[in-house]
Amino acid sequence: MMDFKPLASFIDRITSWRIPWAEVLVMHKNNTVFRYRNGFANLEEKTPISEGAIFNLYSMTKIMTCTAGLQLVEKGDILLRDPLSNYLPEYKEMTVKKTLINGDISLEKAARPITVRDLFTMTAGFTYDISSPSIQEAVKSTNGTLSTRELAKAIAKEPLLFEPGTHWNYSMCHDVLGALVEVVSGRRFGDYLRDEITGPLGMKDTTFDLNEEQQARLIPQYIFNDDLDKAVRMDGNGFRVGTELESGGAGLLSTVNDYALFLNALTGHGTSPDGVKILSRASVELMRTNHLNEQTSKDYSWDHMEGYGYGLGVRTHISKSLSGSLSPLGEFGWNGAAGCMAIIDPDSELTVMYAQHLLNSQENYVQRRLRNIVYSCI
Template sequence: MDFKPLASFIDRITSWRIPWAEVVVMHRNETVFRYRNGFADLEEKTPISDNAIFNLYSMTKIMTCVAGLQLVEKGHMLLGDNLCDYLPEFAEMTVRKTLPNGEVRLEKATKAITVRDLFTMTAGFSYDIGTPILQEAIKNSNGTLSTRDCVKALAKEPLLFEPGTHWHYSMCHDVLGALVEEVSGKRFSAYLQENIIGPLGMKDTAFDLNDEQQTRMVPQYTYDEEHDKTIRTDGNGFRFSTELESGGAGLMSTVSDYVLFLNALTQRGTSPEGVRILSPASVELMRTDHLNTSTRADCNWDHMQGYGYGLGVRTHVSRAESGSLSPHGEFGWSGLAGCLGIIDPDSELTVMYAQHLLNSQESYVQRRLRNIVYGCL
């Protein structure tokens, strides 16, 4: 293995638009390459250091889905169950329908949201956190809206479509986090700590940081295309309440920490130390393509060409379409500020890549990074 091309790529993008980048590659449970470059703080010219903490954003979704699958494994719920069996506020939903004349009408939903719909982004929710209903709930709670109450507010919003009929990236996994709370009887963060984070020995993954961890939280930036400059933009807009534990975008972590979680999935659910977070059967179900004829056309992001969608993860289904050097079944997800997880059980390969740039240049960086990794093997 020669990872010089990967190091060169990190050097190239950190001299371009990306303030800093770090990557770790594990093969057969061994770290075979780790490299970082760039500045954590552009103003102070502070080099990125070990154990920097950053926002995972949507890479939180992988852990949320693992938590949900654990409860499926234990028989506490089934993917085909109606969501309202556990969260009754979803029993009577309306759907926003546009008539041929352009008129928008609200009609009673004829299909029930299922647990599977939460995993597969087919429930009919949106990702609009600025709706009047949600904003009113935040205001009435004085900014302390809980995970469970946030979902109760979301249930009052009309759906974009009948559940199960389309794929739409949305707050499905925030609702899944609330479902984990309800079914387990534990606060979402406590469930993750007891069943995933703690057992895997992850020390720096959380919704809230202690004082020492706060000192390692790195600045976040946005690249201003118009003025060709990078602007500091701290904060997580999806954490719009102090009590909200967003299953879709709320966790913070380090490269060293989150690669432990990703690698357990690469090893089909069990860490090198023998800690099992999922069964091999559940990992296979997770990376199975769950798109069908009615949902496939909706999952059409440019950087997802050749990939299907599993239970909260992209999954590689066509080399011809993707142009990717990874094998079929390679899976994972990424985050708003540019972090990326590559999970490949067949090759026993795990990649954790991190940066902290909103408008992350994802389409350019991530496909190239994936091919470079496989080209180095």
């Protein structure tokens, strides 16, 4: 017998602490077995969080971007081993920043090309510096309209932090992957996602640009201010540096219901309960395989990811003794800057969509506890 009281009381606890509101949706064998929310969508007006609230997914966008990229692998349009410059020619000649023994920085020609796989696995050598000179220049020269494709061209002008494939660094790899999807499919990235993923799955609220009705459901975003000891309003998406940018790394907005449809299709090895296939079982297996090696795994050292490897755009559970997690090996997913989190578990037939909208998200505290509580309840 499933008993979700501990999960409800955890949501009550964190929403009476620092987090303005939180919501969790648990699906087991394609049925919603638990759903609970508490807290205020708008702290100032004390508006309770309600159904249909739209919020920023931020990096949880990455799971969908990598799904789109894997669809192109399945079609034979790209291979993971391909040099990226086969499709985005600006990546042909890259320079790498090297620190010399005397501490000086030298720029050297990259010895190996960035591959498509490097984009998926965060091993390309990019940074997450949206204020880098090349990006700022591109924003200026496009009068603030900077598109997905133009962002990729700007990123290519910056020196790499390391030789491609030699280190792991969380970066704008998946923004460039979005541009790759555009070029290879011949469609705008957002159009591609609508045609191939969100449309077929019946997702009506997952988009880069909200219509008027959706805009009315977009709820405030907060950041916790330690000096004031309270959450203060901080709206907007700082990663959206251009009005035309459809950021594969951090651009989507969605609702709990809507994104759960996508996550649950991945739990179903790539096929929704209605039989809509967005990926093959083989691709989902490849996605949740750990792609780090001895060298790159040293860089993947975030505290709350201990016991997890990194697959194609997702964390993947590889060691119970290190993680202390109650989830099985192979449980995978990712999270977003404002604290939303996905748990995708094909073996247990379990999908969890957790949401909140607080920029310093307290993920170290919340996410591991939430996962353990979920697994203890089923």
